Amino acid sequence: MFDTPRRPRHPLLRIALGVLGIALLLGLVVVGLFVGAAMLAAGLLWRLWAQRGKPVAGRARADSIDGDYRVVGKAQLTH
Template sequence: MSIFQHHAFRRFRTFAFSAPRRPRHPLLRIALGVVGIALLLALVVLGVFVGAAMLAGGMLWRLWAQRGKPAAGARRGSIDGDYHVVGKAQLPLAR
């Protein structure tokens, strides 16, 4: 006898892989819907706070890594150079 023909396997298969059923009682349906929406909103809010904390941590990390170094604007100076105006490029006439 194969393991797949055993009654315990068939009972497990029907229990584990069956589709979840909605409750029949209307108040229970509404309550579970409200719980689902509340869980979804809680996860969204938690995700926003975790993202903000990661951004703040990254900015603090960057500030900590740059401590003691001079600011980039302090060492900038003017750049001298010569320039000339280049005329508009002209293509040879197509024949």
């Protein structure tokens, strides 16, 4: 029922269709890059918008431990 598509026999038409295919591929890559950059920018703006009004120094990291320490000199170490 369906035959495989045949390549055109005329050499100029072959070149024209090849160039058209490459241009379409490059156009899709460029559009994809712009869409990806727009998504990253929107994500950053979303995060900045969600953090507005919160104090920067008031945020604590979940993986940090609060504590006191003192420096022990070499003379105080026991063998």
